Amino acid sequence: MVNNSGAALSGTVLIIDDEVVLARRLAQILRSHGYQTDVAATGAEGRAKMETLFPDVVLMDMQLPDADGNDLVAELNKRFPQSSFIIITGHGSVHSAVEAMKRGAVDYLSKPFDIDEMTFAVREALARRHMADELSTLRAHSPVTESEPPSWPSAAMRQVMTLAERAAKRTSVVLLLGESGTGKNWLARFIHRHSPRAEGPYFTVNCATVSRDLAESEMFGHEPGAFTGSRGRKRGLMELADGGTLVLDEIGDMDPSLQAKLLTFLDTQTFVRVGGEESIRIDTRIFACTNVDIEARVKSGGFRQDLFYRLNVLPIRLPPLRERVEDLPILATHLLNRLSAELRMSPAAVLTADAEARLGSYPWPGNIRELRNVLERALILSHDGQIRAEDLPLPHDGRPLEWCLQVRFPENRSLHAVTADVARDLVREALRRAGTKQEAAALLGLTRHALAHQMKALGLEEDRNQA
Ligand SMILES: Nc1ncnc2c1ncn2[C@@H]1O[C@H](COP(=O)(O)OP(=O)(O)OP(=O)(O)O)[C@@H](O)[C@H]1O
Ligand SMILES: [Mg+2]
Numbered sequence: 001m002v003n004n005s006g007a008a009l010s011g012t013v014l015i016i017d018d019e020v021v022l023a024r025r026l027a028q029i030l031r032s033h034g035y036q037t038d039v040a041a042t043g044a045e046g047r048a049k050m051e052t053l054f055p056d057v058v059l060m061d062m063q064l065p066d067a068d069g070n071d072l073v074a075e076l077n078k079r080f081p082q083s084s085f086i087i088i089t090g091h092g093s094v095h096s097a098v099e100a101m102k103r104g105a106v107d108y109l110s111k112p113f114d115i116d117e118m119t120f121a122v123r124e125a126l127a128r129r130h131m132a133d134e135l136s137t138l139r140a141h142s143p144v145t146e147s148e149p150p151s152w153p154s155a156a157m158r159q160v161m162t163l164a165e166r167a168a169k170r171t172s173v174v175l176l177l178g179e180s181g182t183g184k185n186w187l188a189r190f191i192h193r194h195s196p197r198a199e200g201p202y203f204t205v206n207c208a209t210v211s212r213d214l215a216e217s218e219m220f221g222h223e224p225g226a227f228t229g230s231r232g233r234k235r236g237l238m239e240l241a242d243g244g245t246l247v248l249d250e251i252g253d254m255d256p257s258l259q260a261k262l263l264t265f266l267d268t269q270t271f272v273r274v275g276g277e278e279s280i281r282i283d284t285r286i287f288a289c290t291n292v293d294i295e296a297r298v299k300s301g302g303f304r305q306d307l308f309y310r311l312n313v314l315p316i317r318l319p320p321l322r323e324r325v326e327d328l329p330i331l332a333t334h335l336l337n338r339l340s341a342e343l344r345m346s347p348a349a350v351l352t353a354d355a356e357a358r359l360g361s362y363p364w365p366g367n368i369r370e371l372r373n374v375l376e377r378a379l380i381l382s383h384d385g386q387i388r389a390e391d392l393p394l395p396h397d398g399r400p401l402e403w404c405l406q407v408r409f410p411e412n413r414s415l416h417a418v419t420a421d422v423a424r425d426l427v428r429e430a431l432r433r434a435g436t437k438q439e440a441a442a443l444l445g446l447t448r449h450a451l452a453h454q455m456k457a458l459g460l461e462e463d464r465n466q467a
Contacts, residue, residue, distance in 0.1 A: 011056035011126045012036040016046035017088065018065050026059065029115055030122065043067025050080055057125045059109075059118075061088045062096050070099050077104030081201050084125040088113075107232045121232075154324040160187070163316045168194035173266065175251075175311045176289040178318030181369030184289040185249065187318065192245045197285060200244030203237050208253035215255055217274045226275025238271060242282040251288040251311070252297050256304070262286075263307045286311075321364040321371065328359050328371075335372050336387070339379055349385045358389040424458045427451070 013035050017023040020041055027037040038053055040046040043064045050058070058076065062069030073085050085105040089097045097108035107121045152158050167174045168191050176184040185204065192202050205219065217226065221236035237246055248254070254262070265271045266286065270279045288311050297303040321328070332351060340348035351359070355378075364370055378391040430440040441451040455461075 010034060010036075011122075012038075012053060013057045013059060013122060014038050014040065014046065014049055014053055014055035014083075015059045016040045016043070016064065017059070017061040018042065018063075019061070026118065029119070033119055033122075035122070043072050046072070047076070050076060050083070054080065055083050057122050058083050058085045059088060059122070060085060060105075062100065063090060069096065070103055073100050073105050074103040086121050086125055101233055101235075106235060124234075152324070153326040153330065154319070156319040156324050157327055160316060160318060163314070164191050165194065167191050167314055167316065170314070171285055172313045173285075173311055174287045175313070175315040176287060176318065177294070177315060178291060179320045179367055180291045181367035182291075182318035182320055183368050184291070184318055185247070186368075187316065188245075188247045188287045188289060191287070195245070195285075197244050201241050202245050202247070203241045204247040204249055205237050206249045207255075207258075208250040215258055216261065219258065220261065220271050220273055222274035223276040226273070233273070236273070238265065238284055239280065239282055241284045243284075245285045245287060247287045247289060249289045250291070252290040252292040252294050252303060254303075259304045259307050263304065263310060266307075266310050321367045325360050329356055331368070332356070332359055332371065332375060335368075335375050336379065339372070339376050343379060345379070345385070347385065349379050349382055349387055352386055352388045354389040355387050355392060358392055358394065362394050420458060423454070424460060427455060427458060427460060 013027075013030050015023045015026050015030075015037065017026075017039070018041050020039070023039040023041070027039050030037050038049055038055070040049045043066045046058075046060070046064075049055075060069065060073065064072070069087065073087060076083070077085055084107075085100075086107045086109065087097060087100045087105045089100075089108055089110045097105075097110065100108065106125050109118055109121060152161065164187055174188070174191060176188055178184055188204075189202070192198060207215075217234060217236065219236045219238050221234045221239055224233055248262075261271065269283070270281045272279050294303060294308060298305050298308050321331075329351075336351065337348045340346070359371070366373075374392055374394060375387070377393050378387045382388075382391050426444065427440070430443040431437070437451060438448050441448045444451060446454065
């Protein structure tokens with residue numbers, strides 16, 4: 001997350017500068033701030049170190065003995081989209097700084113600069129990288145790290161994949177809907193990878209966690225001095241994703257002021273950086289994901305209706321796992337193969353027939369994410385490469401946890417309030433089924449005393465007539 005409080009995010013910094021003494025000194029200071037560092041004295045050495053180090057941030061001098069700084073920034077930025085480039089320019093050469101920013105640098109330092117200025121620039125570059133989902137960037141750019149999905153037995157999922165393939169051929173906005181853990185981000189990456197912009201950048205920004213104050217500048221960038229503490233010009237994620245795809249995760253939680261700016265961008269393909277005047281045209285494709293009922297949010301006034309219509313051009317709804325049980329065996333095998341490979345288990349673990357049946361009788365309120373976690377835990381526990389029903393860490397009675405499925409994540413209610421409701425229902429149900437409080441307590445795995453305490457905390461009346 002964006003972190004302007006001064007605490008450093010961990011990261012690797014490569015310094016490319018032929019002034020070896022200065023480079024070493026910068027490295028030493030950055031190490032004292034907790035970063036890993038390396039130095040290179042020439043463009044060629046820098047290029048070679050990039051290939052093994054994959055640094056998060058590169059501090060690069062513009063005047064290198066064997067390379068033109070601008071060309072090198074452009075080349076490395078293209079080859080290593082997961083690195084952020086901060087350039088170091090000679091005294092007063094702001095012009096070359098501007099040139100380098102056009103070619104992808106995120107910031108510049110002009111000599112002489114002070115240490116705070118340098119560490120601030122590194123920290124800011126890292127914070128921005130951190131927010132953009134690095135992992136998805138890496139995956140989207142590496143050849144194929146995930147195997148292609150199998151052909152799904154369920155009609156619901158086959159329809160989703162048909163829509164996804166259609167979406168890959170278009171350039172319009174895609175709206176990905178579905179409960180938590182159903183694979184929205186997974187599908188977003190799939191569409192990007194199968195689209196003509198597969199080689200372009202791919203970023204994900206979470207609209208719910210991005211800090212409100214910085215959100216606009218993170219997304220749209222800012223001009224020098226746009227607000228207190230803003231130095232230099234920043235390109236926002238929208239601009240960094242030019243030629244590629246930007247995924248707006250949890251769009252339902254987007255701040256209203258940003259909703260307006262996003263709408264303008266979708267209508268015109270242009271935007272203005274914070275504190276700027278120039279309207280910038282870019283070719284970034286937008287995907288939006290949400291697991292909340294966005295139409296309900298439109299009705300309650302929390303989400304702009306016009307933006308919803310604009311986003312709803314190509315909606316794809318991922319079905320919950322319980323509505324595609326036919327896919328479970330194939331999906332579980334697919335996940336097990338991947339998990340086994342990650343845990344360096346060969347041959348991959350397999351499910352016994354009773355384990356497969358057990359998976360089918362559970363409602364999976366957490367969807368594929370929950371399935372993946374259950375399989376991962378089972379895999380770690382299994383000794384002989386076979387996963388049996390009893391190895392699966394699932395609730396014991398095997399009946400659907402109805403109350404889990406009923407939790408609809410109502411608006412404006414805390415986890416605490418929701419769990420208190422669930423606890424209240426369970427206590428009432430135990431009292432209804434049991435003859436005595438003692439038995440009810442036993443059903444709930446509590447002592448008689450603990451039950452009395454719980455009832456008081458939950459505001460349930462003690463019935464004096466009951467034992
Ligand atoms: N078709 C699939 N094949 C293999 N793995 C999948 C598939 N779909 C989802 N997954 C895996 O399931 C997990 C959850 O998927 P993802 O993060 O895309 O869900 P989501 O819908 O974005 O959830 P949330 O709403 O909580 O963000 C991930 O580990 C993902 O890799
Ligand atoms: Mg997601």
